[in-house]
Each structure stands twice: as C-alpha cells, then as structure tokens.
Amino acid sequence: MTAPSPAPAPSPEPSPEAAPGGRRRTPLVLRNRAFAAVWLGQVLTQAAVRMFQVGVSWWIVAYAVQGARGLASGLFMAACTLPAVVLAPVVAGAVARFAHRSVLRGAAGLAAATAGVLAVWAQGGGPPLAGVYAAALALATCQAFFDPCLTTSVPELVDDADIETATGFELSTQSLAGLGGALLGALAVDRAGVAGLAAGCAVAYAGAALLVASARFRSPAAAAGSEAPPAQRPLRHILGELPYVRRILICFTAANLFTAAVFVVIPLYTRSVLGGGGGTVALLEASLGAGALVGAFTGTRVPGRPTVAGAYCLGLMSLALALPGLFGHRPVFAGCLAVAGWCAGAVSVRFVALFQRLVPTADKPGFFAVMQAVLGASLPVASLVFGSAGDLLSPQTLCLVQGAGLLPAAFALALLGSRTPEPTPAAAVAAAALPETVGGAR
Secondary structure, X not given: OOOOOOOOOOOOOOOOOEOHXXXXXXXXXXXXXXXXXXXXXXXXXXXXXXXXXXXXXHHHHHHHOOOOHHHHHHHXXXXXXXXXXXXXXXXXXXXXXXOHHHHHHHHHHHHHHHHHHHHHHHHOOOOOHXXXXXXXXXXXXXXXXXXXXXXXXXXXXXXXXXXXXXXXXXXXXXXXXXXXXXXXXXXXXXXXXXXXXXXXXXHHHHHHHHHHHHOOOOOHHHHHOOOOOOOOOOHHHHHHOOHHHHHHHHHHHHHHHHHOOHHHHHHHHHHHHHOOOHHHHHHHHHHHHHHHHHHHHHHHHOOOOHHHHHHHHHHHHHHHHHHHHOOOOXXXXXXXXXXXXXXXXXXXXXXXXXXXXXXXXXXXXXXXXXXXXXXXXXXXXXXXXXXXXXXXXXHHHHHHHHHHHHHHHHHHHHHHHHHOOOOOHHHHHHHHOOOHHHHOOO
16 A cells, blocks of 8 residues: 555556465455445435435435425435535545544444434424435435545555555445445435435444444555654645545546436437336346446456556446437337446446555545545536526437537547656655645646
8 A cells, every 4th residue: 555655666566366385365345344334324314315315216206396396406405415515625624633433334324314313203293394304415425525525545454466456346335335326315205205215224334333433444544554654745746745536536526527417318219209107117127236236346357557557448338428419219229328327336336546655645535525526516516407408408409418528638638648758656655745836747
C-alpha cells in the first residue's frame, strides 16, 4: 500500500487468486473474516438504501401524489443525492479523524434508528411527504459517511496483494443492491406500505452495524507501513497535486453524465418502445445489475494499463447504449444493458484499485469523499436533463445521445494513456510532497 512518506514501489505480487505452488487460493471473503463482515455490512446498507429509494419512488407515483409526480420524484431523488455532494469536506474530516470502524458502525446504527422511527410513524397512518423526504435525507447522509469510509479502510482489512480483489467485492455491492433493491422496493410498498418498507430497511442497517462491530481493523499506520502518518492536507491540494489522477476523474465525471441517464431511459424505453410493464423493467434492471456484478469480479483480468483498458471499455459501453436506439427489441436492449453493466463494473475495479495505490494514505479520506461527491452529483443532473429531454425526444434518440456522449470521454482517456506514463506509487507520493504549482504541472 502507498506509504505517506517516500518508499519503494511494491514488488510484483502473484495473482490474488493463485497461491504459491500454483494452487488456487481460497476466496478472499472466506479467508479474511474481517473483510467479509465489513463487505456484507456494505451489501446490507446499500441494498437497504436502494430498496428505500425504489420503494418510495413507487409510493410517490402510485399512492402519495396525484399531480406533479415528476417534480415530487425529482425532489426525493435530490434528497437522496445531495448529502454526498454537500457534506464531502465534513465526511473527509470525520473519516480522517475518527477510527474507521466507529464511523462505519455509527453510520449504520443511525440509519437503522432513522428507518425504525419512520416504520413506527408510518404504522400509525400514512406519513406526510415531508417526513419521508426528511428520512431519505437522513439515510443518504449516513450512507455518505459509510461508503467512502469503507473504501478508505480497505488497506486496514486486507493485504496489499488482495486490494484489487477486495475492491471488486466492494464495488459489486452496487450491483447486488440494484438487483435486490430494485426488485424488492416496489413489492414491499405494494404489500406492506411504507411501514413495512422502512422496517425492512431498519433490520438491514442494524445487521450491518453488528457485522462492522464484529470485525477487527488494523491501525492505519500498520496498514500503510508507517508509524506516524502525517496530518491531512487541505482538500483542494489533493487533486491539484496528482494531475494524472485528476485527469482520469475528469474523464469519468463527463462519462457519468451519460451513463447515469440509463435509469431514466429504461422506464421510458419500456413504456414507449417495448410496450412492457413492471416485469420488463425488472428484467432490464436485472440485466444491467448482473452485468455490473460480473464486471466487478472479472475487471482485474482485463489486460492492459488501466487507462487503455478503460478507454476500450467506454468505447464498448458507447456501442452497447446506442444499439437500442437502432433496434427496438427486448432481447437486444437487455443484452446491451448487460454489456454496458459489465463495462461499468470492470472499469470501476481497475481505477479504484489504481487510486488506492497512487493516492497517498493521508489523502485517501478526502480523495474518496470528493470522488463519491463528484460522481454522485452526476445523477441528479443526468436525471433532470434526460428526463426533460424525454418529453421532447423519443427514448431511442436518447439511447443514441447516450452512446455518442461517451465517445469523447473514451477518446480523452485513450490520449491520456498514450501520452502520460502511469506513475508508480512512489512517484505519486513524491509528487504529493511538492508545492501545488509544481505538482499540478504537466
């Protein structure tokens, strides 16, 4: 793992899946109980928040609001997204200052309490819309602390050779949450109302808090191979002094504006082009989630440097998202979403693992909080733009726009890979020690 002071780059490690002597190693979640517990905790928290988002969105449209349903749904999604963006500096400070297990356990525990209060409130009658919005804001705030803290704490749970494998398990959580939450959220509301939905979420959050509490974390100094990590630097210096990482993030922020729109395009395409219902939406969501899940576990096997592999994956995703604009058939759309999901999962694993090694240890809390905030901010923007455009353009045209929009990001990433040598962890640490004007220069 990258040390906070100059250190030699880690020597080449054998494949995380291969043991000495050519034997296949036991899967990481079976041989590392601490990581398995924390990873399962993240699965529960993100499954719960996804189930809550899908369920409440359906409750707003089907039960709670008669007019201006789009505006009500948009406000709800904003409440689910804003905390990660607005609280990024606060999250970074908390993750850097407090023990990571305490932050994770506290965030999951507070989320369980919030969902439990909403369940009791809703049991006595239909809760007001403002109350549900407040609960959504509180749950999203807890998740805004949980996710970057878990990403930062990976080196405290696994050895350096297992970082990419651990990252794959961690990033697969989004896909698992999408598969489970998208299918269970609306069903829970139909059968048990908001009270049943909130109660299920409370149980999941409480289970996550217990799992995190049972895990043993190594100290950050031991995980980094240093006895005394330096104080956290200002957030504005983190990206300014790591130009290679900054350019990669710019590429993916631009790409995310078009990839995030898929959640708006799917229901529009289902209704207008395929003439399907909820079962079709579930099939398409499952295709996207299953593809991302497979990509998260196989991304480490994609050959080539991360920037080159990422450029090819974005190009393939562009084609996959554009094809349904030309061929309006259910199998075509489902297959293309599976391919697009695989590309997203594979790219995420390669680059988060790269950032784990290149970003100095002291900067990781701030960096991952900022990364999540920047990428998370793309969701409301994409939803608003593509949702508004959906009233003027056909869903097939939106698919073509999505595909075309990814091409510049893929091209920029390919140029970055061909013109800029990939820095070693030691080089990244040395660059971080330079003044901002030097570190930010090409």
